[in-house]
Amino acid sequence: MNKCQATVLILLSVILNAPIFAQSTNSIWSLNGYGTLGAAHSSENKADYIPSPVFPKGPGSSYNWDAMIDTRAGVQLGVQPNDKLSGVLQVVAEKRFDGKFKPRVEWANLHYALTPSLHVRAGRIALGTYMVSDHRKVGHSLPWLRPPVELYRLIAITSSDGVDLSYQHNFTGGSYTATVSYGSSKAKEFVGLLEASNIWTMVHRVERGPLTLHASYSSAKVDYGRQFHLLWDGFEAFGPAGEVVSARYDATGRWSPFIAVGFQYDPGDWFVMTEWSEGDVGSDFGNRAAWYVSGGYRLGAIAPYVTFARGSGGHRSVNGLDATAFPPSLTPAINTLNESLQVMQEGYGVRQQTVSLGARWDVLPNVAFKGQVDHLHTRKQSLGTFINVAPGYRPREANIISITMDFVF
Amino acid sequence: MTTKRTGIVTLFIHLVVVAMFLQAAYAAENDNESIGDDIVVVVSRLNPVRDLTRTQVEDIFLGRTQQFPNGQRAVPIDQAERSTIRERFNEEVLARTSAQVRSHWSRILFTGRGQPPRSVTSSEEVLRVLATQVQGIGYIERRLVDDSVVVVFE
Incomplete structure (x- = not known):
């Protein structure tokens, strides 16, 4: 064992034994934290598996075992001066688009209860697009090692700088909450800066004992960043015919609407959960959809689960620039542009299904180990959840093995 | 590559061993004092609430509601972390x-939707808090129930 491992072990031993949800009862301040230490291996060695579009690399061709796709640490400072006002600041360190492990403000907002049932928040707010979107980074709060990838990667924007208003209505044995939010976001991704100037979200949630129903509609005007603009500029350099292609595919400034519905039943000893989502970017890349169904059983401290997830949508081929309409000397340049467009199309439509088998082991109340095996089947003309694919190669079937340790304090 | 894999896998093996030691210590701690007495849920006698269902108690202690069924504010009081009760x-x-x-509370806490109930160190402390806080609701051993509180769930 080397020095670095020893340091990690000592730090974690301290965390494991730390009082959970440390807070002094009389203070208006609270400090809490969570984290995950993970490792993943892919049987596919000609491409990298990535659970989220933010990663530049993953297990596969870049790493035999990648320790970074699930590893993260978060700290949260809370303040509640009175019953009506509260504030929260959460900073999360994880691997970013540039390959560096660094911290970022995940959310920072003030919350005010206008009435017991009407609440307003302002600042950087988590978007509740999907059932577990807002706490998907808190591994300890999830039954799985990671949320089903096909569905959860559809929405790259997870927080917005703006305001939200929520109304909660309590009925016998349960509650209904409606939340409307408006804001903007800048997210750095591997492909560049993903900037959304207008994000609207409407979320309905019903909770009644073990039952949760969730439905959301969101729409955002997104700018996909420099790499895309270069491609559109390339097409437009070919005059009106190129401009037609760029107008067909360039989604910059267009509304991209998403809908999602979810159902969860969790009486304690077992759970079933399912979600479905569909959306598009307002261009010829097409619609895309994903769904999953998952269930698990709790045998004391051990909770095995199984998930089936499937992504669909996008197109197999692109309607690019017709090289025959131009002099032969331009053919190679046109082909390069069309190929780039085709790669974008294949990366856009995640036509893939995954069967996951895993188990959670609650070794202590605030520490859980998880192990998961995913069997992926990626369809033709789709890159699925893979990047850095070897030239001319397309992933078809792969197995991913992952282990994590989640903790909260 | 091989070094890296061995490194991560070795680290996990060490972590599991450390965690198992801590689990053994944790289990021993909880075996020490086993109380045969029933646990009852109580509120202040000044609180008009007289009877709650299991679901209502669950909703209050899991943060699903901040109110008693009659619409009054409810403030749950938990007991010490890792205590037997x-x-x-x-x-x-x-x-x-x-x-x-x-896990349930980390979901609520880390999305900024709420804080877990404050916890006190003993059942006697629960009684002391309820004496001054009419909105409070706590749980104690049945033998400790006195005139200052009413059992709302058993």
């Missing part, structure tokens, strides 16, 4: 393991 309350009343309750 808290473990038993979680398992017998909330029907969840302590890990599940923690």
